Amino acid sequence: MTFVVTESCIRCKFMDCVDVCPAECFYEGERMLVIHPEECIDCGLCEPHCPVDAIVPDSYPEGQRWAGMNIQYSQLWPKIRKAKYPPPDAEEFRGLPNKFDKFFSSKPGSAS
Template identity: 45%
Template sequence: MAYVVTENCIKCKYTDCVDVCPVDCFREGPNFLVIDPDECIDCTLCVAECPVEAIYAEDDVPDEQTHFISLNAELSKEWRPIIEKKDALPDADDWASVKDKLDQLQR
């Protein structure tokens, strides 16, 4: 079972999770991160590090966000690995509590 990045990450892209990942399974898009399910070792370290609580175990993804499971798998094949912490997006704090922002995802 892999971990999944969900909607709360969109337009925030805090990278605290990247810093603790022992296997470099995160991939970076323009305004979102995903986890490569083939690389994730289910260590759970990233979950506690995410300031917007965007990361869930695959079995625990909220029902209304289960489409993020396949989205992480798809985009992890297209996007490049991110292996070092970076600054969050400039307006990340403004977007952190916004709901229903899938339409804001940039591929």
């Protein structure tokens, strides 16, 4: 089992999870984060720290749907080792359903 980031992260991009991850397995896109499944050590520390419940085990149905996305983009986006501030409009997108089609971006984040 590993953990994956789901659609709930899109446009919220809170990074509380990054600071608690001992494996440094998060990668940053322009509008969301993903977890590299081969780097995740399955400790579960990130899951309760996500304020929008965007992190789930890949064994959950929602996790299974997002596992491929996490694999794909963790190979394309830069690794992020330190949390940054969320976007200024993050709260407007908290809990918004069906964000992928409207707001997902395949562009990498800055991860600096």
